[in-house]
Amino acid sequence: MEKLKGSLAIIECLKEEGVKTIFGFPGGAVIDLYDDLLDSDINHVLVRHEQGAVHAADGLARVTGDVGVALLTSGPGATNGVTGIATAYLDSIPLVILTGQVPTPLIGNDAFQEVDIVGITRPCTKHNYLVSKAEDLVPTLREAFHVARTGRPGPVLIDLPKDVVASIVDFTEKKPIRMQNYQPTYEPHMGQVEKACKEILKAKNPVLYVGGGVILSNANEELTNLARTLNIPVTMTLMGLGGFPGSDPLSMGMLGMHGSYASNMAVAKSDVLIAVGARFDDRVTGRIDAFAPHAKIIHIDIDPTSISKNVAVDIPIVADCKHALTAMNAWLKTCGEDLDKVAASHVEWLETIKNWTDKHPMGYTDEGETIKPQFVIEKLDELTKGDAIITTEVGQNQMWAAQFYKFNKPRRLITSGGLGTMGYGLPAAIGAKMAFPDEVVIDVAGDGSIQMNIQELATSRQYNCPVIICILNNNYLGMVRQWQELFYDKRYAATIMEVTPDFVKLAEAYGAAGLRATKTSEVEETIKKALELVKKQTVIIDFRIAREEGVFPMVPAGKATTEMLLV
Amino acid sequence: MKHTISVLLQNKPGVLSRVTGLFSGRGFNIESLSVAETLDENLSCLTLVTRGDNSILEQITKQLHKLIDVIKVTDISENEYVEREMALIRVKAENTTRAEVLRVIDIFRGKVVDVSPKSYAVEVTGSATKIQAIVDILRPIGIKEIVRTGTIAMARAPKK
Ligand SMILES: Cc1ncc(C[n+]2csc(CCOP(=O)(O)OP(=O)(O)O)c2C)c(N)n1
Numbered sequence: 001m002e003k004l005k006g007s008l009a010i011i012e013c014l015k016e017e018g019v020k021t022i023f024g025f026p027g028g029a030v031i032d033l034y035d036d037l038l039d040s041d042i043n044h045v046l047v048r049h050e051q052g053a054v055h056a057a058d059g060l061a062r063v064t065g066d067v068g069v070a071l072l073t074s075g076p077g078a079t080n081g082v083t084g085i086a087t088a089y090l091d092s093i094p095l096v097i098l099t100g101q102v103p104t105p106l107i108g109n110d111a112f113q114e115v116d117i118v119g120i121t122r123p124c125t126k127h128n129y130l131v132s133k134a135e136d137l138v139p140t141l142r143e144a145f146h147v148a149r150t151g152r153p154g155p156v157l158i159d160l161p162k163d164v165v166a167s168i169v170d171f172t173e174k175k176p177i178r179m180q181n182y183q184p185t186y187e188p189h190m191g192q193v194e195k196a197c198k199e200i201l202k203a204k205n206p207v208l209y210v211g212g213g214v215i216l217s218n219a220n221e222e223l224t225n226l227a228r229t230l231n232i233p234v235t236m237t238l239m240g241l242g243g244f245p246g247s248d249p250l251s252m253g254m255l256g257m258h259g260s261y262a263s264n265m266a267v268a269k270s271d272v273l274i275a276v277g278a279r280f281d282d283r284v285t286g287r288i289d290a291f292a293p294h295a296k297i298i299h300i301d302i303d304p305t306s307i308s309k310n311v312a313v314d315i316p317i318v319a320d321c322k323h324a325l326t327a328m329n330a331w332l333k334t335c336g337e338d339l340d341k342v343a344a345s346h347v348e349w350l351e352t353i354k355n356w357t358d359k360h361p362m363g364y365t366d367e368g369e370t371i372k373p374q375f376v377i378e379k380l381d382e383l384t385k386g387d388a389i390i391t392t393e394v395g396q397n398q399m400w401a402a403q404f405y406k407f408n409k410p411r412r413l414i415t416s417g418g419l420g421t422m423g424y425g426l427p428a429a430i431g432a433k434m435a436f437p438d439e440v441v442i443d444v445a446g447d448g449s450i451q452m453n454i455q456e457l458a459t460s461r462q463y464n465c466p467v468i469i470c471i472l473n474n475n476y477l478g479m480v481r482q483w484q485e486l487f488y489d490k491r492y493a494a495t496i497m498e499v500t501p502d503f504v505k506l507a508e509a510y511g512a513a514g515l516r517a518t519k520t521s522e523v524e525e526t527i528k529k530a531l532e533l534v535k536k537q538t539v540i541i542d543f544r545i546a547r548e549e550g551v552f553p554m555v556p557a558g559k560a561t562t563e564m565l566l567v
Numbered sequence: 568m569k570h571t572i573s574v575l576l577q578n579k580p581g582v583l584s585r586v587t588g589l590f591s592g593r594g595f596n597i598e599s600l601s602v603a604e605t606l607d608e609n610l611s612c613l614t615l616v617t618r619g620d621n622s623i624l625e626q627i628t629k630q631l632h633k634l635i636d637v638i639k640v641t642d643i644s645e646n647e648y649v650e651r652e653m654a655l656i657r658v659k660a661e662n663t664t665r666a667e668v669l670r671v672i673d674i675f676r677g678k679v680v681d682v683s684p685k686s687y688a689v690e691v692t693g694s695a696t697k698i699q700a701i702v703d704i705l706r707p708i709g710i711k712e713i714v715r716t717g718t719i720a721m722a723r724a725p726k727k
């Protein structure tokens with residue numbers, strides 16, 4: 001058994017897990033670890049704010065499927081990371097966050113830069129640890145990675161007291177991890193699979209309702225196979241976009257508050273709803289008793305707590321989505337039914353859905369030279385062939401990106417769904433670009449959100465990590481303004497951005513390129529120019545859009561999803 | 568509906584706060600809670616009493632299971648079980664009431680554990696209803712102080 005300094009043991013554990021890049025910000029409590037990182041071949045990215053470190057690690061995790069790692073110092077370093085951790089928690093993103101802590105003898109004494117970060121993050125991590133003994137260091141790191149990436153993934157925090165990191169520890173041999181009460185169920189119960197399949201075969205108006213679980217478990221192919229074999233229309237949550245090809249004729253796009261008319265109508269009229277890796281979030285269901293009122297509900301999820309939490313489920317399948325869908329596809333193949341006939345029997349249903357789409361397609365009104373944000377996204381889609389990695393901020397910009405970019409592949413839309421964290425998009429874009437330097441990465445931003453982590457422009461420059469920031473500038477906190485317009489008599493309390501920086505000059509100040517488009521006729525040229533420039537440097541585009549444009553369809557909060565406000 | 572849930576968990580710092588944090592964060596109610604080490608010093612047993620309909624209870628059990636430090640969750644009120652609480656009650660016992668207090672204690676099979684010229688301290692154990700009953704009877708005589716434990720409970724062994 002090797003003896004190693006704690007900090008070196010941590011680095012060895014990171015290498016063991018295949019970690020190549022970590023994001024962090026130093027301080028007294030982690031200075032030992034930083035000292036040894038300098039000589040290691042792990043690539044450390046110095047961010048400009050700890051929230052940025054966690055979001056960047058999260059962005060990397062979402063595009064690759066690997067565990068993202070962030071390293072923060074004690075006290076304010078750790079608390080600055082909390083929003084990032086909660087963001088990852090709500091979207092089930094695997095992260096390991098290492099935080100420095102004051103030396104063990106000082107814990108509990110209100111020492112300089114001491115906070116109880118384990119206590120603070122208990123409700124927003126999948127699990128967390130304070131390593132209080134040197135001998136626990138290596139096993140804890142290994143367990144943390146295991147917990148983060150298996151089952152329903154999530155962020156795991158390890159608090160590392162300075163004396164533990166500086167001590168000499170045993171670097172034991174790595175063994176398979178077995179935990180007494182943590183054995184996620186990957187394989188579905190075959191009886192349930194059979195029940196679900198029989199129900200699906202009987203259905204006249206089936207709908208697949210797909211969430212982020214399909215992407216997390218890499219089940220997109222199995223899902224696509226099921227949908228195409230039986231001709232089942234597919235709707236996706238924000239987190240599920242890309243889990244099924246957006247350009248496929250069976251795709252109805254997103255559902256819920258800003259979902260498509262066809263999606264919400266189809267769910268309301270469905271007789272069998274197959275929820276795969278989705279969690280019946282209130283933004284999806286609207287008024288809960290009016291959600292899929294006629295449907296038998298089949299729900300596949302690896303997390304038993306997701307099942308029957310908000311909506312009573314008829315056929316639960318606790319399993320990894322990929323495993324469950326594989327089992328269902330296999331069962332269907334050998335069940336003896338004529339699947340082509342079943343598929344053909346859904347043609348009428350698909351026709352009904354097509355009529356809904358034709359009646360109310362995703363659209364917007366043309367206002368000549370006034371730039372419509374939806375048009376910008378359509379152009380982005382066209383000029384990147386729907387193949388860029390799109391991160392988003394939060395608000396209208398996020399919804400337009402979700403509605404108008406066609407996500408044909410998984411892990412291409414990187415967005416804060418559950419927590420809705422403004423300031424997520426830029427650091428996440430940097431994380432994504434770090435993972436895939438050859439891909440085009442675009443942060444679709446709002447003028448408000450982008451200012452929340454704008455400092456990361458420096459990180460993007462320092463690490464030669466160029467991305468495009470496409471600001472849909474309405475000079476408003478637009479999404480909140482939209483609610484005020486519709487439900488608060490247009491009383492725009494605190495949503496008018498009276499002072500906004502000149503984003504072109506701001507880009508230049510950070511060594512990035514700044515472009516501006518104020519007319520519809522300039523949009524295409526500007527995007528083309530940005531796609532050229534981004535080969536060398538980060539580009540901000542300041543699109544001056546129709547200021548009071550709204551996101552539609554919209555289901556007002558608490559209403560049934562069929563009660564949509566339309567364009 | 569009232570449910571008594573028994574939770575086997577790792578005996579580690581912070582584990583109890585994971586459980587209580589779960590209850591407060593998700594708005595589940597805790598009527599009483601009691602926790603102590605088991606025969607295996609690495610494990611603790613926590614008994615908690617909560618209220619809720621079936622769907623809430625299902626969530627409570629699943630959410631408890633999801634905590635990584637929780638090993639086993641049993642709703643022991645689903646089957647036959649015994650439950651006990653203990654109370655220490657300091658009751659006024661002056662000339663006129665001393666005998667009466669002793670009679671009440673006797674009826675409830677309580678024990679006097681401390682005596683002073685003006686009061687008795689009484690120990691009683693039993694179900695929550697029994698404890699409540701003695702409290703109700705002693706109250707008019709004059710309870711000066713009362714300390715109650717949470718409920719602890721155990722499933723009955725099968726009768727065959
Ligand atoms: C950190 C944070 N604070 C507040 C909010 C509430 N919020 C949601 S959308 C929004 C407006 C965002 O404005 P902007 O970035 O300009 O985007 P727009 O809606 O105008 O496209 C706000 C304030 C939030 N989601 N996140």
Ligand SMILES: [Mg+2]
Nearest residue numbers: 446447476478
């Ligand atoms: Mg805005």
